[in-house]
Amino acid sequence: xxxxxxxxxxxxxxxxxxxxxxxxxxxxxxxxxxxxxxxxxxxxxxxxxxxxxxxxxxxxxxxxxxxxxxxxxxxxxxxxxxxxxxxxxxxxxxxxxxxxxxxxxxxxxxxxxxxxxxxxxxxxxxxxxxxxxxxxxxxxxxxxxxxxxxxxxxxxxxxxxxxxxxxxxxxxxxxxxxxxxxxxxxxxxxxxxxxxxxxxxxxxxxxxxxxxxxxxxxxxxxxxxxxxxxxxxxxxxxxxxxxxxxxxxxxxxxxxxxxxxxxxxxxxxxxxxxxxxxxxxxxxxxxxxxxxxxxxxxxxxxxxxxxxxxxxxxxxxxxxxxxxxxxxxxx
Amino acid sequence: xxxxxxxxxxxxxxxxxxxxxxxxxxxxxxxxxxxxxxxxxxxxxxxxxxxxxxxxxxxxxxxxxxxxxxxxxxxxxxxxxxxxxxxxxxxxxxxxxxxxxxxxxxxxxxxxxxxxxxxxxxxxxxxxxxxxxxxxxxxxxxxxxxxxxxxxxxxxxxxxxxxxxxxxxxxxxxxxxxxxxxxxxxxxxxxxxxxxxxxxxxxxxxxxxxxxxxxxxxxxxxxxxxxxxxxxxxxxxxxxxxxxxxxxxxxxxxxxxxxxxxxxxxxxx
Ligand code: SF4
Ligand code: SF4
Numbered sequence: 001x002x003x004x005x006x007x008x009x010x011x012x013x014x015x016x017x018x019x020x021x022x023x024x025x026x027x028x029x030x031x032x033x034x035x036x037x038x039x040x041x042x043x044x045x046x047x048x049x050x051x052x053x054x055x056x057x058x059x060x061x062x063x064x065x066x067x068x069x070x071x072x073x074x075x076x077x078x079x080x081x082x083x084x085x086x087x088x089x090x091x092x093x094x095x096x097x098x099x100x101x102x103x104x105x106x107x108x109x110x111x112x113x114x115x116x117x118x119x120x121x122x123x124x125x126x127x128x129x130x131x132x133x134x135x136x137x138x139x140x141x142x143x144x145x146x147x148x149x150x151x152x153x154x155x156x157x158x159x160x161x162x163x164x165x166x167x168x169x170x171x172x173x174x175x176x177x178x179x180x181x182x183x184x185x186x187x188x189x190x191x192x193x194x195x196x197x198x199x200x201x202x203x204x205x206x207x208x209x210x211x212x213x214x215x216x217x218x219x220x221x222x223x224x225x226x227x228x229x230x231x232x233x234x235x236x237x238x239x240x241x242x243x244x245x246x247x248x249x250x251x252x253x254x255x256x257x258x259x260x261x262x263x264x265x266x267x268x269x270x271x272x273x274x275x276x277x278x279x280x281x282x283x284x285x286x287x288x289x290x291x292x293x294x295x296x297x298x299x300x301x302x303x304x305x306x307x308x309x310x311x312x313x314x315x316x317x318x319x320x321x322x323x324x325x326x327x328x329x330x331x
Numbered sequence: 332x333x334x335x336x337x338x339x340x341x342x343x344x345x346x347x348x349x350x351x352x353x354x355x356x357x358x359x360x361x362x363x364x365x366x367x368x369x370x371x372x373x374x375x376x377x378x379x380x381x382x383x384x385x386x387x388x389x390x391x392x393x394x395x396x397x398x399x400x401x402x403x404x405x406x407x408x409x410x411x412x413x414x415x416x417x418x419x420x421x422x423x424x425x426x427x428x429x430x431x432x433x434x435x436x437x438x439x440x441x442x443x444x445x446x447x448x449x450x451x452x453x454x455x456x457x458x459x460x461x462x463x464x465x466x467x468x469x470x471x472x473x474x475x476x477x478x479x480x481x482x483x484x485x486x487x488x489x490x491x492x493x494x495x496x497x498x499x500x501x502x503x504x505x506x507x508x509x510x511x512x513x514x515x516x517x518x519x520x521x522x523x524x525x526x527x528x529x530x531x532x533x534x535x536x537x538x539x540x541x542x543x544x545x546x547x548x549x550x551x552x553x554x555x556x557x558x559x560x561x562x563x564x565x566x567x568x569x570x571x572x573x574x575x576x577x578x579x580x581x582x583x584x585x586x587x588x589x590x591x592x593x594x595x596x597x598x599x600x
Contacts, residue, residue: 233551233552234550234551234552234554234556234557237552237554237556242524242556243524244519244520244521244524245515245519264512265512265513265515265516266500266513266516266553267516267554267555267556268554269516269524269556270515270516270519271515272512272515273511273512273515274512315515315518315519318519319518319519322464322465322466322519322521323465323521323523324464324465325462325463325464325465325522325523325531328465328523328531329531
């Protein structure tokens, strides 16, 4: 069931995920037409949808701001626009990492930190600077397709260091959350992105897409105009049940990004080895993190242990042994 | 290697079907190949006595099925592997005509005791039960087709010239190797993830085949996870004829050949 709508206000709106948006030209035609935004807001109001609005760095006209204020929404803004929207979720890029002074005034809200592959060795240092200013950080790795054994090992090392930092902060009244280390601790079932199932995207051309990444990748592959009963060909392939690898997996925090799936494996329901390996490095780091939290005592004692597993990519399990028909029917 | 591989089922010693063969299987100069092919069969069988052939049936071929199989056996080829095409070609009534052909063939096999010497894959004891396992039908992903540029494909059906609606699906090339990400879907593909509910729950599903390349070409979106089921009625007709064959043969031999677990008698005719 649809729960929210993503609205990309401009071609140069900040990316919040595994894709790149387009550099801003500052032209009015970069913006979504006001009429399309109005349609999106009306659609959201009629269908009880929350709206996640992706902002560009540039200023919007008052008419845009007024429309957005008319619906329950969350603003996702680039770091450069933080002062205009102090309550928004901030997107910080590793390639444009803020100076210490710029971080000082952050109000302890939600941050999306997009880490480019060359900055991987600096991950723990960057998070070390962000965590004290955040309630929650969502780490997004970009250029995932370029990750190989060297990056996997480095990521494991970096998360170990980050885990130690988080443990040091765990005595705080509300210790910060980091999606890749703390989400799995509290999840008992899959909590994926679910593009096309729980959310759709309205792009700057006013048309619908599975998510912003699909728009930037191939704008012609649209789901059409904003309307009820949006037709999605082979929609079942977005569902966990029809993803043979993911449905046996317990890396519950994994985004299971269908955009990366299609880009790397050609199939919406089949993850790349990079996505699975990275999520399993996170799963293992979360498991060890939890063990240490429990050893230190405190509220984590009530959390269920994360079982140790013998694989780092569920593909190996499925390729060796297909799920039975009876098990599939139980899903 | 069978020189008759993928010959149409019109290799008959009848002027009309001979002409039909010669329309489809021609030399570059347009001359038909029927006589040349038939002339070489004894030598081929002498060198490769256990050879079999593979036949594919489309709508227009239905009237020739019985005679085709008998003719191929008559040429000395003891094993005929045969299937209907997977594409959207079937017309209303094709299933009944197909069933009639197979029942006619069954009668002939039983009456002339051809089951003692020959086999035709249309008749199999394993056919027509609900699915028991969740495997994929074909071997795409576990074999490779290579084109003249060195590109790798899951099979020939994924090359550009075999596809009507989609672009070629390339798995890699001889310079850079196989793209292991693109192989993942093929190696984890199973029956349930690509089949509609009615196939998963079908009472006579076993033996109902699919072709990954045809699925990819016929799907609503570019995926190998949507099974084309145009042959549904043809499979059900085949199951009825198959039941007829094993029940009738069982009566003649005084054995229950149709029982799934019987293990008696030949597995295929
Ligand atoms: S499919 Fe989901 S996880 Fe992937 S890029 Fe789109 S929004 Fe992000
Ligand atoms: S780790 Fe791999 S198998 Fe598990 S949910 Fe993520 S993408 Fe799917």
